[in-house]
Amino acid sequence: MDRYFKLIIILFFTFFISFTLTSNTSLASKTENASSIVQKLIEKIQNIQETKYTEEEKRTEFLQVIQTFFDMNIVAKVSTGPYWRTATSNEKKRYTELITELIADVTASQLGDISNVEFQLPSSTQKGDKMVIVSGELLVPNQSKSKINMNWRFSTPDSDVPKIIDVEFENISMLVAQKEESVAIIRKNGGVFSALITAIEEKLRK
Amino acid sequence: MKYEYMILNRFFNYRSFSCFLSTSCSSVDEELISNRKDPFENTNRKIFVFNDKLDTVVLEPIAAGYNKVIPSYAKTAINNHVYWVGLPNNTINSALQRKWENATISSLHFTVNALTLGFVNLLKEDEPPHQQDFGQTLAFYGVSEGPYVVVPVTGGKTSRHAFAEVINFVINPYSAFTENKTINQAISFQPALTTISWRARNFELVNDLKYNSLDSYVRARSAYYQNRFKKIQSYNNNNDNNNAPSEADSLFDNLDTEG
Numbered sequence: 001m002d003r004y005f006k007l008i009i010i011l012f013f014t015f016f017i018s019f020t021l022t023s024n025t026s027l028a029s030k031t032e033n034a035s036s037i038v039q040k041l042i043e044k045i046q047n048i049q050e051t052k053y054t055e056e057e058k059r060t061e062f063l064q065v066i067q068t069f070f071d072m073n074i075v076a077k078v079s080t081g082p083y084w085r086t087a088t089s090n091e092k093k094r095y096t097e098l099i100t101e102l103i104a105d106v107t108a109s110q111l112g113d114i115s116n117v118e119f120q121l122p123s124s125t126q127k128g129d130k131m132v133i134v135s136g137e138l139l140v141p142n143q144s145k146s147k148i149n150m151n152w153r154f155s156t157p158d159s160d161v162p163k164i165i166d167v168e169f170e171n172i173s174m175l176v177a178q179k180e181e182s183v184a185i186i187r188k189n190g191g192v193f194s195a196l197i198t199a200i201e202e203k204l205r206k
Numbered sequence: 207m208k209y210e211y212m213i214l215n216r217f218f219n220y221r222s223f224s225c226f227l228s229t230s231c232s233s234v235d236e237e238l239i240s241n242r243k244d245p246f247e248n249t250n251r252k253i254f255v256f257n258d259k260l261d262t263v264v265l266e267p268i269a270a271g272y273n274k275v276i277p278s279y280a281k282t283a284i285n286n287h288v289y290w291v292g293l294p295n296n297t298i299n300s301a302l303q304r305k306w307e308n309a310t311i312s313s314l315h316f317t318v319n320a321l322t323l324g325f326v327n328l329l330k331e332d333e334p335p336h337q338q339d340f341g342q343t344l345a346f347y348g349v350s351e352g353p354y355v356v357v358p359v360t361g362g363k364t365s366r367h368a369f370a371e372v373i374n375f376v377i378n379p380y381s382a383f384t385e386n387k388t389i390n391q392a393i394s395f396q397p398a399l400t401t402i403s404w405r406a407r408n409f410e411l412v413n414d415l416k417y418n419s420l421d422s423y424v425r426a427r428s429a430y431y432q433n434r435f436k437k438i439q440s441y442n443n444n445n446d447n448n449n450a451p452s453e454a455d456s457l458f459d460n461l462d463t464e465g
Contacts, residue, residue, distance in 0.1 A: 106414070110414060110418075131458065143410055145409075145411065153454065166454055168454065169411065170433070171433050171437075172429045172432045173454035173457075175454060176432055176454050177425050177428040177429060177432070179457065180241065180424050180425070180428040181419060181421045182420075184241070184421055185420060200420065203420055
């Protein structure tokens, strides 16, 4: 009986230690993965900046970058807050497409003409089970503020590649700001989700 | 002490407080309000439009010219000077918040850099003091932030912060030198210099907010609240800015359960 008891204790500890080690390794790999994705993204942006694209080509390249590195389904869902549930599936699909285009447009206008963008001093922090934040400094030469503190928030599901769900410049989360804007536009229009779609379409046409 | 907090809190919670800034305050229909912190959105938006036009006509061109004409070493020197000028206020507010270490570092930076009038930072290698203003001091003592108000020229802030800026101005240690004509003239230039150097330093960020957003008023308000929240949280919790809680954290709380 005593032998069985010892065996159970040994088995329990073996299981406990292996579980702890595995989960720590998995957390470490998640943070490393997220950091390397940011580096890849910066390299991709540098490539776009170094290649002589037309404005339209640049925009298309940035659109591809956003589609590859960002989880636009989460961005779309979170950026409309409680109104996501009120939208029809067509509206959800259209909004997701438009918000992706809007982000690509803004990124192209902000970073399109700058060369030698660099990301320095990266550090990663695990936030709960499913999120990682990569922090660092974005060096943007020839801009009035050449060093910008940045945080990249990643969703890190166990089954999938980590994807960016939010970007913070100087403590300002773009997703929080987008959510407040979207909610304000929908509220101003009596809770009609399609008003937001119209507003983004108008903005993109300008 | 508790009684003092009660009076201050009542003062800041009083809805009409922000109306001292404007005689035509009007609150918005609850249904149409875009943020509960902003009960005077209609009036605020009007002042925001005025500030926005003022920025487009005056500040933006000046900041653009400043960025073009002033060499980067001179801009760094001006930024250093503007920062140095604010250090006595920083020391006072750190002390009021019983952050003695920060108060000491702040006064040390002020004293050492006084040799160059702050234009050259002689303590570049050392950790700079955390910036503390009277609004943060009021937050430290538990005074509620009050409604959001857009002040003509200076922009949107919580009423606690707006009140604190007035106090910051009143307790300005340089006011002790008002009899000296040269110092007096230098003091009168400070607000303009601070505003221009801030606008020039944040030229692209502010322009992005103005020209790339769907609703620049809401985006400006969001940026203000996020920045302020992080400033107050980071130092009160002894975190650096990057690890301080962020408003974005709460966005993802129910991500898995939402439909």
